[in-house]
Structure formats: structure tokens, C-alpha cells
Amino acid sequence: xxxNSGILVLLIVxxxxxxxxxxxxxxxxNLVGNWTCxxxxxxxxxxxxxxxxxxxxxxxxxxxxxxxNGTLIVSGLDPTREYPFSGVVAHDMKxxxxxxxxxxxxxxxxxxxxxxxxxxxxxxxDNFSVLCNLTKEGS
Numbered sequence: 001x002x003x004n005s006g007i008l009v010l011l012i013v014x015x016x017x018x019x020x021x022x023x024x025x026x027x028x029x030n031l032v033g034n035w036t037c038x039x040x041x042x043x044x045x046x047x048x049x050x051x052x053x054x055x056x057x058x059x060x061x062x063x064x065x066x067x068x069n070g071t072l073i074v075s076g077l078d079p080t081r082e083y084p085f086s087g088v089v090a091h092d093m094k095x096x097x098x099x100x101x102x103x104x105x106x107x108x109x110x111x112x113x114x115x116x117x118x119x120x121x122x123x124x125x126d127n128f129s130v131l132c133n134l135t136k137e138g139s
Contacts, residue, residue, distance in 0.1 A: 027093045029110055031060045031068050034137045037118070041130035056132050058118065066090075072100060072120075 035058040038051040054076035061070040066089040074081045085106070087098035096108030096116070104122035111117060114136040122128050 025065070028066055028089060029093060029113060030063065031089070031096075032063050034059050035116060035118075035134035036137060037132040037134040039130045039132045041120075041128055044127035054130075056118075056130075056134070058116075058132075058134055072106075 037056050039054050039056055040048075040050050042048050054074055057073040057075075059070045059073060060068050062068065067086070068089070069084070069086040072083040072085055074083070083100045083103055085098050085100045087096055087106075087108075089096055094110045096106075096110070096118075098106035098108065098118075100106060100120075100122075104120065106118055106120045108116050108118045116134045116136075118130075118132040118134055120128075120130040120132070
């Protein structure tokens with residue numbers, strides 16, 4: 001009888017663990033889509049810039065679980081530039097860590113399902129810091 005209750009306890013623990021994993025997966029935000037904003041920041045040349053000078057589109061094209069990838073499109077520059085990236089949603093399901101290929105790192109924070117703050121830090125040849133408050137299109 002003791003052996004049967006041990007097996008029952010083990011099955012309950014495994015079942016609760018599986019339900020916990022399933023619950024965590026349901027909390028992963030769906031980031032796929034276009035996120036747009038105007039920005040403000042500082043560039044080593046010409047200095048500070050303000051909302052309306054540049055527009056950013058964070059196009060998240062694919063997402064598998066907490067991993068995502070896409071392209072950051074910056075207009076207001078001549079020419080418009082595109083930067084591929086990949087990223088990760090942290091365990092808190094709100095913080096984003098993004099690697100722009102060959103340029104820098106970005107950090108995001110989901111304020112709501114359709115609002116995000118994004119900080120871009122580039123220290124290679126361009127040397128700038130940008131703050132964007134993005135809105136997900138179609139939300």
C-alpha cells in the first residue's frame with residue numbers, strides 16, 4: 001500500500017509540473033507584427049535629436065516560444081536603413097533582450113500587450129543612444 005501511495009504522489013508531482021510549464025507558455029507575449037514609434041536620443045554627431053526626426057519600425061517576423069527575430073527599420077535617414085536582429089523574452093515575460101547583428105544591443109520592456117519601451121545602444125561606428133515608445137500596429 002505504501003508503494004502505491006508513493007507512485008500516486010510521484011504522478012501528482014509530475015502532473016503539477018507539466019501544468020506549470022503549460023501555464024508559463026501561455027504567459028509568453030505574442031510579439032509578431034510591426035511596432036512603430038518616433039524616437040528621441042543622442043548621436044555623437046549631430047547631438048540630441050527629438051521625436052519626429054526619425055521613425056522606427058520594429059518588424060518582428062517570427063517567434064518560437066520566447067525567441068524572436070526580425071528587422072528594425074529606421075527612416076528619416078538617407079537612405080532608410082534596415083537592421084536584422086534576434087531576441088529573447090526574459091523570464092519575467094516583460095523584459096526583451098535584442099541583438100542587432102553587427103551594430104549593438106537593444107533592451108525592451110513590455111508596458112502592455114501593444115505598448116513597448118525600447119532602448120537602443122550602438123557603440124560601434126555610429127555611437128548613439130535612442131529611446132522609443134512603440135505601439136503594435138493593428139492592436
